[in-house]
Amino acid sequence: MDFTKPETVFKLENIRNELVKMEDSIIFQFIERSHFPTNHNVYIANNEKLPLGKFDGSFLDWALMHLEITESQLRRFESPDETPFFPDKILDSILPSINYPQILAPSTESVNYNNKIKNMYIKEIVPLVSKYDGDDANNYGSVAMTDIQCLQSLSRRIHFGRFVAESKFRSDVELYTTLIKNKDVDGIMEHITNSAVEEKILQRLTTKAEVYGVDPTNKDSERKITPEYLVKIYKEFVIPMTKEVEVEYLLKRLD
């Protein structure tokens, strides 16, 4: 897939191949997160244990915002597959623009699920992948940086739903135009859903977690990420949210 060549992006097979590649990044970032406790203090807004001056938010928010400001100046968010958590804070790039061709419908630029993704990650994923429920002040920085890696990978994966939606729209313009004009949310959800693909993803994740999640030289070693948790995360959160992005993208596609 080459974002300078739109025809490679609209090919659903290419998109699905990219989603498969993202599984490995997400699994290994969860494994990194599994070395630390939940460290709830990192997520508490305006936490007196982690004073941040006049900043209104959590330690994680502070770290993520400042990293995104730097990354935006390095052109990260010019890439069509990157979506900022702080779109109002990012800056212009100091590098020359790549001027990617228009791939997604301009009317869909407001589709940003990152607040939902962050809340879901903190509430649902952190408790599942953390080493234990507790607090280790020596690891606040490491936890924030590891969380940011997880969040940015989850954001890229879930917002890839926009490319999936555009590809499916182009594959049947008449059908999706009718569904969109009728604001048939259930109809759109039904047509963008491919249960066979979803099942194949969950089966592959089970295998990957069994292989990646343990030390191959010591099968009795502590699991870093369990197959059942990884499947739960994808089945209950990642895939449904990706489909929500597909539906929201399509509902705005003709605006």
Ligand SMILES: C=C(O[C@@H]1C=C(C(=O)O)C=C[C@H]1O)C(=O)O
């Ligand atoms: C991404 C697609 O759309 C939907 C979402 C999927 C996912 O999030 O993994 C998988 C299949 C579809 O239900 C696709 O068709 O490949």
